[in-house]
Each structure stands twice: as C-alpha cells, then as structure tokens.
Amino acid sequence: MTKLTLRLAAALEGAARRLRRYGQDDAKVLILGGVRSGKSRHAERLMSHHPEVVYVAPGYPASADDPEWAARIERHRARRPPNWRTEETADLAATVRKASRPLLIDCLGTWVSRVLGEVGAWDQTEGWELRLDERMEEFLAAWTAAHVPIVAVSNEVGMGVVPATVSGRVFRDVLGALNNRVAAESDSVQLVVAGHLLHLGERSLL
Template identity: 85%
Template structure:
C-alpha cells in the first residue's frame, strides 16, 4: 500500500468513526443576523443536544483597553456549558479539518476583521489580496469537507447603510462574499431577526 492510499484509508476510517458516533443527521449550519439579534444564543441552542462541543472563538481577545468588548466576551463565556471547550484561534481551516467533536464558530465577522489585519489589508500592503484569497479559500475547502456537526455564526452585513469609510466597505464586501460561499455549501441557513429565526434553507438537521 502506498503512502497516498494509506493516508486516504486513514481519512476514511476517521470519517467512518465520526459517522458512527454522530449519526448521519449531522450537518453544516450558517446562522446569520445583525448585532444583538440573538444569533449567538440561537446557535448555542442548536448545539445543546451534543454532550461535547468545541467553541471556536476567532475574534479579538479581551483587553483592558476595551472594557465594552471584554464585557461582551465575559457574557458569552458565562453562557457556555461546563462541558464545552473553548479554542481561541484565527486558523479556522486547520481547526475544522482536525475536529473530532461538534464545532461552534462564533463568529465569521470577527474572524474576517482579524484576517484582514493579518494579511495587511488595512494598510494595503503589497500582495494582501492574494493572501486574503488564500486564507478564505482554505477555510471554505475545510468547511466543505467537515466531518462533524458544525455551526458558524456570521453578521448579515447587506441590510444597513453603505459604510462611510474605505475599510468599512472592504469589510462589508469581503464578509458578504464569504457568507454567500459558506451558505452555498451549508445544509441549513438561518437568519435571526429580533430573536426570531427564519429558516432560509433546510437540507439536514443537526
């Protein structure tokens, strides 16, 4: 057996074990919503049926320089069940690929903001567009091939006013395009408005 077939066999065995563990009804769910719409709470409820969940926090960490943001993070942390494990990372692609437990990513909006900074988009550093495309495509490829139940929360950015700044418009355009790509490869896309859930597509249940 060649090394390639050995790796393939190993990947298929991992997928089979996860399928036996979680059943055939797991899916990929995108939860969209505006600020304070209740999207995070809804996503958390979707994952409550699983005995173990990995909560992926790709946003900016708490800082003494921004007490309001630190308070938001503390509020989210207080809601998480004790059996949930938190992972703080911007490497979403690697996290999804090596996942062996259900994942909740909250949220893609804060992840895009950090990635734009990491690739040099805010300063318009040479080559930032290519670096951004590579990061986004890497995550999208991992999302498509995910073998565990996974919920991603994201901001719906297409319903407000046009941002007044170049950076604001860049963020809106990148996140809007990413939401479209993630939705296209999701089993369920759900929009939360004022705490109410609108199911836009529904192909599989968690």
C-alpha cells in the same frame, strides 16, 4: 475586488444540486443575523444536545486595553455549558480540519475583521488581496470537507447603508461574499431577526 467575490457566482451555480442533509450527524449550519438579534443564543441552543462541543472564538482575544470588548467575551463565556471547551484561534481552517467533536464558530464577522488586519488590508499592504484569498479558500475547503456537526454564526451585513470608509466597504464586501460561499456549502441557512428565526432553506436555490 478580491477573487473571493469573483468566484461567488460560480460557487452558487453548483449549490442548487446539494442534497438536503440538515439533521444528519455531519450537518453544516450557517446562522446569520444582525447585532443583538439573538443569533448566538440560537446557535448555542442548536448545539445544546451534544454532550461535548468545541466553541471556536476566532475574533480578537480579550485585552485590558479594550474593557468593553473583554466584557462582551466574558458574557459569552459565562453562558456556555461547563462541558463545552473554548478554543480561541484565528486559524479556522486547521481547527475545522482536525475537529473530532461538534463545532460552534462564533463568529465569522469577527474572524474576517481579524484576518483583514493580519493580511494588511487596513493599510493596503501590497499583496493583501492574495493573502486574504488564501485564508478564505483554506477555510472554505475545510468547511466543505468537515465530517462533524458544525454551526457557524455570522453577521448579515448587506442590509445597511454603504459604509463611508474604505475599510468599512472592504469588510462588508469580503464578509458578504464569504457568507454566500459558506451558505452554498451548508445544509441549512437560517436568519435571526429581532429574536425570530427564519429558515432560508436547506439548500440554495440560486
């Protein structure tokens, strides 16, 4: 398993000492949920009062080879306010570091899938775990240091059956560990289930 998972326990130990800051101008919010749970719409509502928002789409871009995925992306685009700017990028760390406007990242699950492909995880290319750790840690450092309102949407992957494939298990484990790390450095963690919102707390108690 990657160093990301091994460092999870250490990160959570310090999370309980974080001050409650949800509602402040530089609050960091993590929104978790399953497929079609309403998590993206909830994130968009949270950011709707800002006059300008940068919508960060870190997953694979639309492609003519996958019309279903392209249609999903178009549906998301169609409901964004005209004053929001969309940035499609897999370099989340740089995007967060340079941000001067509120950010909405949707979503960490599609980003992890893209990064796993870029570092060679699917083919088990030598050194992929080290490259993955570097990408994850760069993003986590940027998230922790961010000084703009920022909301990240992510998939909750820990409630289903164990995937039957190695790639599925790698994705589940990496995203689950990342969600924990991001949550430990967030001011509010929220879970959307079947369109209903659950506040998991303004700070981790683990």
